[in-house]
Amino acid sequence: MAIANENSVVGIEYEVKEAGSSEVVDTNKGAQPLEFITGKGHIIPGLENALVGMEKGESGDIMVKAADAYGEVNPEAKQTLPIEQFEGVDLKEGMTLYGQGEDGQTVQVTVTSFNDKEVQVDFNHPLAGKDLMFSVTVLDVRDATDEEAATGQVGGEQCDDGSCGCGH
Template sequence: MTVTNENCVVGIEYEVKQAGTTEVVDSNKGGAPLEFIIGKGQIIPGLENALVGMSQGESGDIMVAAADAYGEVNPEAIQTLPIEQFEGVDLVEGMTLYGQGQDGQTVQVTVKSFDDKEVNVDFNHPLAGKDLMFSVTVLSAREATADEVTSGVVGGAPAAGGSCGSGCGCH
């Protein structure tokens, strides 16, 4: 099956490097495939758009510009906070810390620098401002079930007694 641009469940194997480097920044090779539903914003847009039209079993190298990956670096996302907010943390420049954002979501920050009064932190994603090169293989592509379309979750169980129609991958 070919990857379509909406409500298609895709499973990929991937390796990603910062463009122009040989260092792998993320990979699932040898592990479980990354599965997601096209059109639900579950992966970076540049990769999602490039997968549309690829077929199951097809491999390719996909260059994703920073703007279509984790965005450009936002200078307003670099903040200075009082050191009291980091009580009990052994601060190290470059370390990654996780906290809770205003909406209750998990936020990741990188410690840029600190002294005995303040800590400079960067809320930008570590790959913000970087072009990325993905080496991907489409392992699977199928139509999403009605439940997957509604919930946005791959492999979600259909409602009791419900049906997802024909040819959508339900068992």
């Protein structure tokens, strides 16, 4: 069965590098497969679109341009904040901090520099502006159940012990 544009439950093993680099920036090799439902926006669009048509057992290298990954760098996503907002934090250049945005969602920022009065932070994703090379193997593909298609969540089966059976 081939991966469809919508409502395919897909499990993949992947390794991703910045294009032109040999440094691995993320991988799940040797760990749990990344499972998602197509058409729900769970993974970056460039990767999802490239997976459509692939089948279980198929592998490939997929180049995803920055615009179809984490987007281009947005200069307006860089801010200077008063150091008082970081009280109790042992600041280091390049460190990643997590906070809560205005809409209640988790926000990730990178500290780009600081002094005794101000902290410069960057709200861009660390991989924004970067083309990415994925090495992917499709481990599983199936049609989503009606419940999975409606909720956008993989699974839903309960085991006798009350767990979801996914190993978490």
